[in-house]
Amino acid sequence: MLNVILVCLAVLAFVAIVFEDVIHLNKAKSTLFLGTLCWLLLFLCSPNHLIVESAFSENILDIASLWLFLFAAMTFVAYLNQHGMVESLVYRLLPDAMPQKALLPALALFAFCLSSFCDNITTTLVTIALIQSLKLPAKSNIKLAVLAVFSINSGGAALITGDVTTLMIFTSGKVGISDLFVIVAPGLLACLLLAVLLMPGFEGTLTPQRSVSKASRFDVWVAVIFVATIAMTLVINLFVHVPPLLVFIFGLSIVFLLARFMTRGEEEDPIIDYIRKIEFDTLLFFLGILLIVGMLKEIGALHGIAQLYDMFVPSVANFLIGCLSAVIDNVPLTAAVLKSDLDMPITDWLGFTYCVGVGGSLLAIGSASGVLMMSKIEGLGFISYLRYTPHLMVTYSVGYLLILAM
Numbered sequence: 001m002l003n004v005i006l007v008c009l010a011v012l013a014f015v016a017i018v019f020e021d022v023i024h025l026n027k028a029k030s031t032l033f034l035g036t037l038c039w040l041l042l043f044l045c046s047p048n049h050l051i052v053e054s055a056f057s058e059n060i061l062d063i064a065s066l067w068l069f070l071f072a073a074m075t076f077v078a079y080l081n082q083h084g085m086v087e088s089l090v091y092r093l094l095p096d097a098m099p100q101k102a103l104l105p106a107l108a109l110f111a112f113c114l115s116s117f118c119d120n121i122t123t124t125l126v127t128i129a130l131i132q133s134l135k136l137p138a139k140s141n142i143k144l145a146v147l148a149v150f151s152i153n154s155g156g157a158a159l160i161t162g163d164v165t166t167l168m169i170f171t172s173g174k175v176g177i178s179d180l181f182v183i184v185a186p187g188l189l190a191c192l193l194l195a196v197l198l199m200p201g202f203e204g205t206l207t208p209q210r211s212v213s214k215a216s217r218f219d220v221w222v223a224v225i226f227v228a229t230i231a232m233t234l235v236i237n238l239f240v241h242v243p244p245l246l247v248f249i250f251g252l253s254i255v256f257l258l259a260r261f262m263t264r265g266e267e268e269d270p271i272i273d274y275i276r277k278i279e280f281d282t283l284l285f286f287l288g289i290l291l292i293v294g295m296l297k298e299i300g301a302l303h304g305i306a307q308l309y310d311m312f313v314p315s316v317a318n319f320l321i322g323c324l325s326a327v328i329d330n331v332p333l334t335a336a337v338l339k340s341d342l343d344m345p346i347t348d349w350l351g352f353t354y355c356v357g358v359g360g361s362l363l364a365i366g367s368a369s370g371v372l373m374m375s376k377i378e379g380l381g382f383i384s385y386l387r388y389t390p391h392l393m394v395t396y397s398v399g400y401l402l403i404l405a406m
Contacts, residue, residue, distance in 0.1 A: 035288040
């Protein structure tokens with residue numbers, strides 16, 4: 001009976017997210033309330049409190065790791081964005097004039113390539129800053145955000161440095177690094193196809209206003225440390241498995257020290273003030289969602305997922321798992337499938353890697369990238385994102401079919 005109540009509360013949380021604009025209740029508040037309520041009920045009603053306490057501690061550890069990583073990355077981006085560094089870089093790279101339609105494939109390529117080497121959250125934060133700096137109408141920004149989410153998730157699935165699910169599949173011995181390169185071309189072609197499908201409505205020429213702000217010496221150092229932190233995260237993970245959050249916190253600590261000595265006597269806000277500019281609604285939303293998903297994992301609601309492979313052939317089951325990842329976090333989905341000891345050929349494991357990494361793009365709540373976009377891009381909500389789900393389903397399917405054909 002308890003499990004039924006908990007699943008109903010989880011469903012209620014997702015319904016509250018979907019109808020956020022109708023009920024006028026911030027999704028961070030509803031998910032945080034229901035997520036904590038679920039765990040309280042587990043503690044109060046479970047006969048074995050030690051097991052629940054152990055599961056909760058494990059869940060909180062995962063959440064804390066994400067929080068600290070977001071804290072560091074968002075502080076970097078908040079500072080650089082506030083000082084016009086991202087906007088200046090974008091305007092330096094863009095031509096004096098370009099067709100607005102050309103912006104979409106350019107954004108898809110940028111997001112895909114960057115997310116292959118950086119984690120998806122960092123890439124999303126950088127892409128958000130890029131989209132906002134273009135100052136396009138809200139409808140255009142929504143389309144760019146949808147394209148960016150799909151491209152970021154596609155690029156992240158292609159290499160172990162991009163998405164944690166790809167790393168999980170690699171470390172379990174199901175695929176090799178050289179095998180993963182098979183995903184690159186189909187994933188990129190799917191992104192470019194989505195860019196073409198979203199082009200209607202982009203008319204005229206984009207003429208960037210060359211209001212490039214003058215960067216101080218400290219601003220340049222912050223940008224250099226940010227890029228170096230991303231590069232160091234990539235390089236270190238190739239040789240030693242160091243948590244990305246540790247590298248980012250280390251990079252941020254260097255910035256704090258530099259701020260102490262380089263901005264002395266200058267009329268500048270200390271870097272630590274930019275922590276206040278972080279949108280804590282986003283962090284609280286993540287906390288609520290991950291608490292709910294962790295609860296579902298604890299009560300065994302995710303165990304039946306692997307049974308799909310008994311009902312369908314692997315190629316169909318993989319596709320359905322990808323669609324399911326639009327509602328359920330892809331990490332426990334991946335773990336459930338890996339723990340079932342399925343015997344599949346390499347092609348199907350590559351298909352699974354693509355599906356579980358990209359399928360979350362079908363809904364705004366299906367991936368960390370989508371959640372961040374929804375909280376940062378004005379006008380982008382669950383419903384407005386849902387309007388483009390048919391486009392996303394087409395491109396997701398095309399990318400998957402291309403992988404199976406290779």
